[in-house]
Amino acid sequence: MGTDRYAYQSRLRRVSPLPKLLLTAVALVVCLCCDSVAVGLATLAVMGVLVTALGGLPPRVFLRFLKVPLVFLVVGCLTIMVGSHPPDTPVLAAIPVGGRLWGVTAEGLLLGARIFCKALGAVGCMYFLALNTPVTDLNMALERLHVPRLMVELMELIYRFIFVLWETAANIRVAQQSRLGYVGLRRSLSSLGTLASMVFLRAWRKADRIYTALESRGYTGSLSTLTDAYRPGWGLLPLTALVTAGQLGIWLLERMAVA
Template sequence: MLLIDKYAYFNRLKHIHPVEKMTFALFLLLFALTVKDTIVSLITFAVMSAFIILGAKIPLRYYIKLLLLPGFFLLSGILTIVISFASIKTTTPHVLWSVEFGYWKLFITENNIKIATKLILVVLSSISCLYFLTLTTPVNAILQVLRKLKVPQLLIEIIEITYRFIFVFLETALHIYQAQNSRLGYMTMKKWLHSLGLLISSLFINVFKRAKELTIAMDSRGYTEDIMYIDDNYQYSAVNWIIITIIIASIVAVYLLFGGTL
């Protein structure tokens, strides 16, 4: 079991109805992406992080590691925004830093810093909303809500089977890696590349084999088009809805009063 999946099943907010958590997370996610306001993004990130760390009791160190995962992609995008490239004759106002290379120059302006800061906060707020949902709500509970929303059954089954095969991939890859490593398959760079190629090819072969076995198992149990589920029993809470409404209304009010000031 992945650690992120383990926390989804064993956290202090696991008993809360998934509709409440999905409504809360998705509304703040869409609102932050729509307004793209610095204050809203900062508050959303702080609120979601507080619920994850203090409410669900997810370890702070693990949460920081999760935030670092998209850091490379965010950094690569930020660098292209912060650093500008232009002719040396081009006049640029409010330059904070510049360096010249012949007839060209690299420079950073105040506007670039503002745009990059806003982008970082919007991304962090969006990621925190998604992490709140994935760290506090099991996948089967999310699919249960999607079924009640009349999402096409085929799409739900594809999501569930894809999620299942994530674990199949990881388990198979781990077993192959351990077998190769025990035979000193990663001692040198040449052996490392050779073993990695064998691992990838063996991984796909084994996964396709497991997929065929899964199809045979489902057909032998009378599978036609629908998979029958036993839904978990959740109870709505008026207190939770009041808290969600207050938080959402407060963030919207902050945006209406102070939006665009930063």
């Protein structure tokens, strides 16, 4: 389910997660620090190419996952671009309401575009990591980086129980649909309320049974996972430097063009 299914199919699956994590982190930090439209779009394009060329995944997979945050980014950036201004403010487009102008200024448009492109570039970096690195491998990499073990185990448990909630909600919804629980607005709202109230109760019971099963198998407060055999992935290190140099080069060119 989710990105894990594609991560296990990726050609980078057997590559050590540390070089992939380094590439993602460096590209992400540079993209956020540059605060540039061109750098954000270039980062998104480069990560999409890497997912396709190195990971071997179809471009439609990357584009399909990109639709999810795209809706939130569009709505969020529109609220930044559109605002209330005094009547004498130079605006690109506006509607007079109550003695003030509700519209878009050049500064607001540029700010919204920067945030939108920067966020898209950051999302592209995270998708490169998620579509090429299973969560289990990522947790092992975090342990090797001496991230507190409690935090790593909480991340793993929270991620796994997302699918417990998903499965529980799906089963309840199928049962409701088989009884015509979503015919009509009133019945749909009632069924949705019942689903919301029951899903967490059943998931909590299932989690309690899983914890009991762990204790019966000698659980002492930490999850022990066997380390997989990885390829070193040294080729990603010069690629990291190349991507960073490209980002900084685009940023400098943009600054020179503006100046």
